[in-house]
Amino acid sequence: MAEAVEQKEYWRWPETIWVDESKNWHDAEVISCGIDLGSVSTQTVIMTDGELYAYSNLRTGSSSLDSTERALNAVLEKIGDMKREDIHYIVGTGYGRVSIPFANKTITEIACHGRGAVYIYGNTVRTILDMGGQDLKAIKVDSRGKVVNFLMNDKCAAGTGRGIEVMADLLSIPITEVGPLSLKVDEDPEPVSTTCVVFAKSEVLGLMRKGWPKEKILAAFFRAMASRVVELLERVGVEPDFAITGGISKNVGMVKRIEKMLGVKALEPKIDPQTAGAIGAALFGRALYIKSQKK
Amino acid sequence: MAKEFKIEPLKVWDDFKKYREKYYRDYLEAKDNGGIRWAGSAWAFDAVPAGLGEDVYPLTGEPYGATVAFFKDFSLQALEAAERKGVARDLCGYLRNYWGSIILDKYVLADGTIVEGFPKPDFNYTIHICCTHAKWYHRAGELEGGIPTYAVDISVGPGYLLDDKKIDYVVRQLNDSIEWMEKVTGREYDDELLIKAVYAEADSMTTWAKICKLNQNVPAPLEEKSMFTLYALLVLHRADPRVAELYHKLYEETQDRVKRGIGAISNEQFRFLTDNPPPWAFLNIYRYMEREYGAVSLGSIYTFGLEGAWLGMDEKGERWIWEPAPTPEEAGVEITNREEALRWTAEYNLRYRPGWQHPYSHKIRKLETLQMIRDWKADALIMHINRGCELWALSELEVRDYLVKHGIPVATYESNMADPRDFDEARTWNVIDSFMESLGRKKLSKQ
Ligand code: SF4
Numbered sequence: 001m002a003e004a005v006e007q008k009e010y011w012r013w014p015e016t017i018w019v020d021e022s023k024n025w026h027d028a029e030v031i032s033c034g035i036d037l038g039s040v041s042t043q044t045v046i047m048t049d050g051e052l053y054a055y056s057n058l059r060t061g062s063s064s065l066d067s068t069e070r071a072l073n074a075v076l077e078k079i080g081d082m083k084r085e086d087i088h089y090i091v092g093t094g095y096g097r098v099s100i101p102f103a104n105k106t107i108t109e110i111a112c113h114g115r116g117a118v119y120i121y122g123n124t125v126r127t128i129l130d131m132g133g134q135d136l137k138a139i140k141v142d143s144r145g146k147v148v149n150f151l152m153n154d155k156c157a158a159g160t161g162r163g164i165e166v167m168a169d170l171l172s173i174p175i176t177e178v179g180p181l182s183l184k185v186d187e188d189p190e191p192v193s194t195t196c197v198v199f200a201k202s203e204v205l206g207l208m209r210k211g212w213p214k215e216k217i218l219a220a221f222f223r224a225m226a227s228r229v230v231e232l233l234e235r236v237g238v239e240p241d242f243a244i245t246g247g248i249s250k251n252v253g254m255v256k257r258i259e260k261m262l263g264v265k266a267l268e269p270k271i272d273p274q275t276a277g278a279i280g281a282a283l284f285g286r287a288l289y290i291k292s293q294k295k
Numbered sequence: 296m297a298k299e300f301k302i303e304p305l306k307v308w309d310d311f312k313k314y315r316e317k318y319y320r321d322y323l324e325a326k327d328n329g330g331i332r333w334a335g336s337a338w339a340f341d342a343v344p345a346g347l348g349e350d351v352y353p354l355t356g357e358p359y360g361a362t363v364a365f366f367k368d369f370s371l372q373a374l375e376a377a378e379r380k381g382v383a384r385d386l387c388g389y390l391r392n393y394w395g396s397i398i399l400d401k402y403v404l405a406d407g408t409i410v411e412g413f414p415k416p417d418f419n420y421t422i423h424i425c426c427t428h429a430k431w432y433h434r435a436g437e438l439e440g441g442i443p444t445y446a447v448d449i450s451v452g453p454g455y456l457l458d459d460k461k462i463d464y465v466v467r468q469l470n471d472s473i474e475w476m477e478k479v480t481g482r483e484y485d486d487e488l489l490i491k492a493v494y495a496e497a498d499s500m501t502t503w504a505k506i507c508k509l510n511q512n513v514p515a516p517l518e519e520k521s522m523f524t525l526y527a528l529l530v531l532h533r534a535d536p537r538v539a540e541l542y543h544k545l546y547e548e549t550q551d552r553v554k555r556g557i558g559a560i561s562n563e564q565f566r567f568l569t570d571n572p573p574p575w576a577f578l579n580i581y582r583y584m585e586r587e588y589g590a591v592s593l594g595s596i597y598t599f600g601l602e603g604a605w606l607g608m609d610e611k612g613e614r615w616i617w618e619p620a621p622t623p624e625e626a627g628v629e630i631t632n633r634e635e636a637l638r639w640t641a642e643y644n645l646r647y648r649p650g651w652q653h654p655y656s657h658k659i660r661k662l663e664t665l666q667m668i669r670d671w672k673a674d675a676l677i678m679h680i681n682r683g684c685e686l687w688a689l690s691e692l693e694v695r696d697y698l699v700k701h702g703i704p705v706a707t708y709e710s711n712m713a714d715p716r717d718f719d720e721a722r723t724w725n726v727i728d729s730f731m732e733s734l735g736r737k738k739l740s741k742q
Contacts, residue, residue: 095721095722095725108732109725110725110729110732135722147729149704150730150733152707
C-alpha cells in the first residue's frame with residue numbers, strides 16, 4: 001500500500017491578529033472599522049478616535065462573506081468585550097468590497113491605500129506602491145493622502161503575492177524566507193527572461209535542472225519581477241517620499257531590488273504595511289460617522 | 296447646479312436597427328433565391344464583390360464576432376469550441392468567436408436568435424493588414440469544407456506616404472480578384488454595379504466622419520454607446536447605396552439636434568474619449584459613467600476611424616487633421632470605368648482610413664489621439680487595454696504616456712472586446728471610480 005506523502009504548503013504566509021493592549025476602547029468616542037477584502041488576504045482594522053487599536057490579517061477563503069465575517073470576528077474575539085454593535089461605522093474596500101453586506105459604505109481601495117499610507121508613513125509620502133495578492137498599484141497622493149494619479153496592473157501575477165507563492169512552492173522554501181534568501185548572492189544573476197509567472201516557472205525548472213542554487217534562482221526571479229514593478233512605477237513617475245504597502249512590502253528581496261532599480265529608498269513602516277487599505281477605510285469611516293452626526 | 300440639456304430619442308434609430316437585423320437574415324436566406332454569399336473582414340473592399348450582382352450578400356467577420364460576444368452564453372460556447380480545436384486564447388477575439396460559431400455549426404442573428412447550421416459563403420474575400428486577417432479566412436474556409444479564399448494585401452504603409460507604386464500594387468490585386476470571383480461564382484462581372492458601390496462606399500464613410508465631427512459640440516448630440524449601433528452599418532455593408540442614404544438621414548438629424556441644443560445625455564458635465572473596441576458584453580460601463588458622473592463618451596479613434604474617412608496626417612507627417620475626407624463628387628472626380636473605380640477605392644481607403652494609418656507608427660497614433668482630445672474638447676481618455684485585438688492594441692501604452700505628458704488624464708482597464716471571461720467587473724468599476732475620484736468628481740447618486 002502506498003503511503004501518503006506529507007505535502008508541505010510553503011506558500012502559506014502567517015496570519016496575524018493584534019490588539020493594542022495599552023488602550024481601553026471604552027474611552028473612545030468614535031470606533032470605526034475598515035475591512036479590506038482582497039483576493040488573497042483580508043485585513044480588518046479597528047480604530048479608536050482615528051488611532052489604530054486592533055487588526056487582523058487573514059487569508060481570504062473561497063467565500064467573500066465568510067472571509068469578512070471571519071476576519072471581523074477574529075479581531076473582536078481578540079479584543080474580548082467589543083461587539084459588532086459597538087462599532088459606529090464600517091467601510092469596506094478591496095477587490096471584494098461589494099460583497100461585505102454589513103459595511104455602511106464601500107470606498108475604492110486606491111483611495112483607501114492612499115489615505116492609509118499617509119497614516120502609516122506620514123504626510124511626506126507622495127508615491128505609493130501597493131503590491132497585493134493579485135495586482136499591483138502605483139499611486140500618487142497629496143499631503144492629505146488624496147489620490148492624484150494611479151496605475152494598476154491587473155491580470156498579471158508578476159510582482160504579486162500569487163506569483164511569489166508559486167515560486168515558494170516550486171522551490172520548497174517557506175514564503176517568509178524567499179526574500180532574505182534571494183539576497184544571499186554576491187551579485188544578482190541575469191533576471192529570468194520573462195516576467196510572466198507561468199513562463200518564469202518553466203524557466204526556473206530549467207535552472208533547477210542545471211543545478212543553480214536556490215538563492216541564485218530566487219535572485220534571478222525577483223530581479224525580473226522587480227523590473228516589472230519598476231516599469232509600472234516609472235509610468236506614474238516616482239516622486240519622494242516613496243512607500244510600499246501590501247503583503248509583498250514584507251519581502252525584502254523584492255523591496256531591496258526595487259529600491260536599487262529606482263535609486264530611491266522606501267520609507268520604513270511603523271505599522272504592518274499590509275493593513276494600509278483597511279486603515280484608510282477605517283479613517284474614512286470615522287470621518288463619515290462624524291459627518292453623519294452633524295446632520 | 297449642473298446645466299440640464301434637452302434630450303430626444305433618435306428618429307433614425309429603428310432604421311439602423313432594422314437594417315442590421317435584415318442584414319444577418321439576408322445572408323442566411325441568400326440561397327433561397329439563388330443569391331451569392333461572401334464572407335470577409337469588415338475592412339475588405341466591400342464595393343468589389345458588388346459587381347457580381349444585386350443579390351450578393353456579405354457577412355463581415357468582426358461585427359459577427361462582436362455580435363456573438365454580445366450574447367455571453369453563446370459566446371462562451373463558441374470560444375470553448377474553438378479552444379477545444381486547439382485555438383490559443385490570445386488570438387483575435389472576433390476570430391475565435393467566428394471560428395467557434397462555424398465549429399458549433401450555429402449562426403446567431405442580430406436579436407440573439409440562434410439558428411442551426413452556419414451558412415457557408417460561396418467565397419471568402421478579405422484584406423490583410425494585421426497578422427490575423429488572411430489566416431482567419433484561410434482557416435475558416437478549411438473549417439467550412441474548402442471554401443475558396445482571396446486576401447488582398449494592403450500593408451503598404453500610412454496614407455501620407457502613399458505613392459503610385461503602392462496604389463498600383465493594391466489595384467492589381469483588386470483586378471485579379473475580380474477575375475477570381477468570376478471564376479469561383481461563374482457570374483459575369485458588372486462594372487456599373489461596381490461604380491455605384493464605390494460611390495456609395497465613399498459617401499457612407501465621409502458622411503460618418505461628418506456626423507462624428509458634430510460631436511465636437513456641447514452638449515454632444517450623440518454618445519458612443521449609441522454610436523456603436525450607428526456605425527455598425529459601415530462595418531456591415533458601406534458600399535450599399537441604402538446604407539449611404541441612412542447616413543445622410545442621420546447626418547441631417549444630428550445637425551438638427553445641434554441646432555436645437557439637443558444632447559445625448561441630459562446631465563453632460565464631463566466629456567471623455569475611449570480608444571479601442573469596447574468589451575462588447577459589458578457596454579453598461581458607458582451607462583454607468585453617464586448615470587454616476589454625468590460623463591459622456593464622445594467617441595474614439597476606433598468608432599470614428601475604423602470606417603470613417605478622414606484627412607489624417609498632413610503631407611509632412613507632422614500633424615493629424617480630423618477633417619472628413621472628400622467623396623469623388625467633392626474631389627471633382629468622375630468614375631467611369633472599372634480601372635477608375637478600383638483606383639479610387641484603393642486610394643481612398645489607403646489614404647483616409649485612420650485604422651490603416653496608426654498601426655504603422657506610434658507617432659501617428661499619438662498625434663491622432665491628442666488632436667482628437669483637443670478637437671472634441673474632451674476632459675480625459677478611458678483606455679481599454681484590449682487583449683482581443685492585436686492590431687488596435689499596438690502603441691496603447693505609448694499613447695497613454697504621451698497623453699499624460701501633455702497633461703491629459705488617462706485611466707486604463709484591461710479586458711477583451713470579445714471574450715467575456717477577460718472582463719473583471721469589480722476591477723473595472725474600481726479603476727473608473729478611483730479615476731473619477733482622483734479628478735475630484737463625486738458620484739451624482741451620492742450628492
Ligand atoms: S486582431 Fe484586430 S485587426 Fe486583426 S482581425 Fe482581429 S479585430 Fe481585426
